[in-house]
Amino acid sequence: MRQKKVSAANVTVLERLRTAGLRPTRQRLALAKLLFARGHRHVSAEQLFNEAKGHRVDVSLATVYNALHDFTAKGLLREISIDSSSSYFDTNTGNHHHFYFERSGHLEDIDDNQVEIAALPEAPGGAEISRVDVIIRIRA
Amino acid sequence: MRQKKVSAANVTVLERLRTAGLRPTRQRLALAKLLFARGHRHVSAEQLFNEAKGHRVDVSLATVYNALHDFTAKGLLREISIDSSSSYFDTNTGNHHHFYFERSGHLEDIDDNQVEIAALPEAPGGAEISRVDVIIRIRA
DNA sequence: GTGTTTGCAAAGTGTTTGCAATTTA
């Protein structure tokens, strides 16, 4: 039974990596499983590295960085840098915004349809807007 | 004449530091003059350090960091971290937003009244919103 | 086999710290 679960998760994640054009190596599979197992998450490299260790996944920190960047490059993750001390990677790659809890550094997603922007300035020189990020800072 | 100009700028900046409760030391005065000389700016510590060197202002990098943080703590600057590689300090401390040019890393202010937010979610647990940052990312 | 990915340790950035010497009030 446990066997079956793990195996099913493996297949899903494996397909996901393949589709993205990433070789499903043992390390990438394990990390992707941790990342995409359930719900949306915001993780730092260090966090994911420790989580992997906790799950007896043998992987080096450099590989975690590689994987996070590879995943990001292929659109499986989105990088966020609100706090300059370290980068966070968001498993939610769709349109959305963030609450940022200043005291704890914690991030929380805000669904796109909860924020309504009525007016925006033109981009200088008619340049293309890549996206609009709204960050609601919470002092507590 | 040149003498007079510099002196006048000195007085203004000096008052500004005193009012903020910061001792107007030679270094802080020089840095504040560079920062607040004209218009609003976004500077990194390294940038300001180099600018100071260019103006024959003898100051250490550590002091630049100290000054930037002290100025920020006293409300003379606002810290921005969009790009995780380094922090920027904004001489515009009023309500406003930013264009972020992804290619160059350049920042540009957007006046508060150019952005109109029609709907915002409630902060979780009714927490206090410290502020709302809107970042328009330009892919070019 | 061939090209990709990994792991390690070393190097790199940007930033902070400890502390003696200097400066300000």
Place this chain on the structure above:
DNA sequence: TAAATTGCAAACACTTTGCAAACAC
């Protein structure tokens, strides 16, 4: 003189890099 500030060099945290060994296809 007392307290704040500076400068230096060392320490830091996070991230990237170079390269040989291991791996996927």
